[in-house]
Amino acid sequence: MGPVKLKAGQFQDIDSFHKGSGDATIYRNPNGSHLLRRENSEVTTGPDLHVILSPWEGPQGIGGRLKTQIHVNLGKLKGNFGTQNYEIPPEVDIEIHNTVTIYCVPFHVIFSVAALEVAS
Helix, strand or coil, X not given: XXXXXXXXXXXXXXXXXXXEEEEEEEEECCCCCEEEEEEEEEECCCCCEEEEEECCCHHXXXXXXXXXXXXXXXXXXXXXXXXEEEEECCCXXXXXXXXXXXXXXXXXXXXXXXXXXXXX
């Protein structure tokens, strides 16, 4: 048996300068581990972009919370185009995370957000 799709969403632009598109999907692997996969993705180039999981519903719920509130940083963006996988640490509760955000760490700017929904 292969990976099971748990949650999925599509990246959207934040404004006319910070843009992103593509799919975000969280999978459970046969060994019980989880990963986030970005597919068909594109995001505006920026300094020190990271991939963030957070419990907020969509971009309007995030605001400046990434600076001070609970979230999970999955690491540096591996590329502005294409498909990438990001391991999700085993202690992360997938059920509470509803958003994947591409975030510029030094300037505290959100570039793109994908609101996640339970996969059917």
